[in-house]
Amino acid sequence: MKKVYLDNAATTYVSNEVLTEMLPVFNHVYGNSSSLHSFGRESVALLDRARDRIAKAINAGGSEIYFTSGGTEANNWAIIGLALANRAKGNHIITSKIEHKSVLDACKYLETIGFRVTYLPVDANGFVSIVDLIHNLNDDTILVSIMAANNEIGIIQNLQTIAKIAHEKNAVFHTDATQAVGAISIDVKSIGIDALTMSAHKLYGPKGIGALYVRKGVKINNIIYGGNQEKGKRAGTVNVAGAVGFGKAVEIAARDMSVNNKKLKTMREYFTNNIVKLIPDIKVNCTTVQKLPGLVNISFDYIDGEALMTLLDLDGIAVSTGSACSVGDIEPSHVLSAIGLTPEQSKGSIRFAFGKSTTKEEVDYVITCLEKNVSKLREMSPLTKKSKK
Amino acid sequence: MYNEKIISIFQHLKNSGEIRSCSGIGKVGDAAQGDVIKVFLKIEDNIIEQAKAKVFGSVATIVCVDVAMGLIKGKSVEQALELSAQDITEIVGTLPASKKQSVMLAQEAVEDAIRDYRKRQLRATIKAD
Numbered sequence: 001m002k003k004v005y006l007d008n009a010a011t012t013y014v015s016n017e018v019l020t021e022m023l024p025v026f027n028h029v030y031g032n033s034s035s036l037h038s039f040g041r042e043s044v045a046l047l048d049r050a051r052d053r054i055a056k057a058i059n060a061g062g063s064e065i066y067f068t069s070g071g072t073e074a075n076n077w078a079i080i081g082l083a084l085a086n087r088a089k090g091n092h093i094i095t096s097k098i099e100h101k102s103v104l105d106a107c108k109y110l111e112t113i114g115f116r117v118t119y120l121p122v123d124a125n126g127f128v129s130i131v132d133l134i135h136n137l138n139d140d141t142i143l144v145s146i147m148a149a150n151n152e153i154g155i156i157q158n159l160q161t162i163a164k165i166a167h168e169k170n171a172v173f174h175t176d177a178t179q180a181v182g183a184i185s186i187d188v189k190s191i192g193i194d195a196l197t198m199s200a201h202k203l204y205g206p207k208g209i210g211a212l213y214v215r216k217g218v219k220i221n222n223i224i225y226g227g228n229q230e231k232g233k234r235a236g237t238v239n240v241a242g243a244v245g246f247g248k249a250v251e252i253a254a255r256d257m258s259v260n261n262k263k264l265k266t267m268r269e270y271f272t273n274n275i276v277k278l279i280p281d282i283k284v285n286c287t288t289v290q291k292l293p294g295l296v297n298i299s300f301d302y303i304d305g306e307a308l309m310t311l312l313d314l315d316g317i318a319v320s321t322g323s324a325c326s327v328g329d330i331e332p333s334h335v336l337s338a339i340g341l342t343p344e345q346s347k348g349s350i351r352f353a354f355g356k357s358t359t360k361e362e363v364d365y366v367i368t369c370l371e372k373n374v375s376k377l378r379e380m381s382p383l384t385k386k387s388k389k
Numbered sequence: 390m391y392n393e394k395i396i397s398i399f400q401h402l403k404n405s406g407e408i409r410s411c412s413g414i415g416k417v418g419d420a421a422q423g424d425v426i427k428v429f430l431k432i433e434d435n436i437i438e439q440a441k442a443k444v445f446g447s448v449a450t451i452v453c454v455d456v457a458m459g460l461i462k463g464k465s466v467e468q469a470l471e472l473s474a475q476d477i478t479e480i481v482g483t484l485p486a487s488k489k490q491s492v493m494l495a496q497e498a499v500e501d502a503i504r505d506y507r508k509r510q511l512r513a514t515i516k517a518d
Binding site: 302314379380383 | 391396399400402405406416420421422424425426427443444445446447448451
């Protein structure tokens with residue numbers, strides 16, 4: 001059976017260039033980077049190179065990059081670590097309603113220990129309300145955390161404006177750039193980012209490795225204890241092979257960004273235009289041009305997204321009904337609810353995330369299968385235009 | 390997430406659709422809250438001759454309803470009301486924890502269709518009297 005992978009926002013394959021660079025680290029340069037002998041030193045050299053490559057991609061310094069086990073840990077660390085480090089100044093945090101769960105759940109935890117959190121609304125495209133941000137910022141605000149690009153709808157926030165406003169009240173600005181790094185250019189200095197979350201497996205690197213950029217001079221508390229790794233900031237033996245793969249993946253992503261983005265955007269537009277033309281009663285979510293080039297989220301009226309996803313899966317096509325981290329949730333997506341979709345529309349939504357290897361032939365196959373399966377499920381559905389009214 | 394039995398039934402649904410001149414219609418669920426099921430029964434001499442359903446919902450609900458329709462076909466109205474969760478799960482196997490309500494919804498839809506059938510019967514009797 002034909003297999004088409006359109007779930008690249010959940011994870012990507014490890015590219016050959018990345019894998020080639022990682023392999024010797026598993027069985028040749030395998031020293032613990034905390035060890036003082038030559039084996040350890042060799043690993044340290046690899047880690048430093050990886051750190052520099054990652055730093056270069058976001059215009060940071062290598063010493064400002066701390067490796068983590070992934071984006072979730074980096075987000076947890078940023079939210080909890082920055083809040084605790086700045087508690088003497090205030091106890092108010094501002095974030096948005098469409099953040100990843102690793103930010104939202106960390107904020108919920110902070111609420112249980114006395115912090116106050118404001119969850120900013122977004123408009124129909126997912127843009128955070130700047131007016132609401134200004135309105136809610138006060139002298140007690142210590143942290144503003146707004147994601148760079150959303151994993152479900154692809155909206156890219158106006159980071160520079162948000163950072164500027166946060167800094168006017170001396171709040172630290174963190175951004176979850178898990179979906180953004182490698183897809184859009186990010187310059188932490190010119191934007192004014194104090195902390196930034198990254199993950200390797202969204203950009204053709206390995207799973208199990210991420211990083212948190214923390215601007216020099218920004219105070220952050222530890223959340224993992226038990227060793228002096230990462231300059232005493234994050235305990236635990238560093239995943240050297242993962243870090244090497246991450247560094248290479250970021251380097252490739254930066255190198256190929258304009259070519260990949262042009263291709264992804266063309267693919268996305270071709271797909272979306274065809275779907276809009278061929279399938280009635282749909283809604284393309286997030287229609288602004290300021291969004292990730294390879295992602296589109298569409299709501300199909302009268303049908304359940306999970307059933308559609310399963311039918312597509314039976315045709316060999318991998319898509320997602322929301323974020324992979326929300327699988328098993330029975331509540332509608334918090335992101336789609338925040339942009340104003342009804343629970344019914346939210347239930348009928350599918351995320352299509354194209355990758356750098358996606359071909360036009362594959363997209364054509366998906367369009368054909370989608371049209372067939374939407375029609376099949378609609379025939380089975382008791383909901384109609386009339387019942388909706 | 391779903392076992393092979395569920396996927397196989399989902400691929401080969403036998404009781405999806407509607408019955409034009411049916412004896413009872415059952416409708417349960419609310420699209421704003423979750424799944425919606427509409428059941429159509431054709432009953433003659435107290436026996437369910439045909440049972441079909443339309444479903445807006447997850448694979449679990451679509452499959453449970455399809456199985457429920459198959460189980461009540463050829464049964465008396467009273468036997469159909471005895472349809473248990475176990476009868477359905479014996480065929481579909483274990484459902485994911487978040488989909489357990491699908492079985493209950495299938496049962497409720499059958500009960501609602503029979504309720505409608507009985508109302509229609511009562512109305513017909515009153516009219517004849």
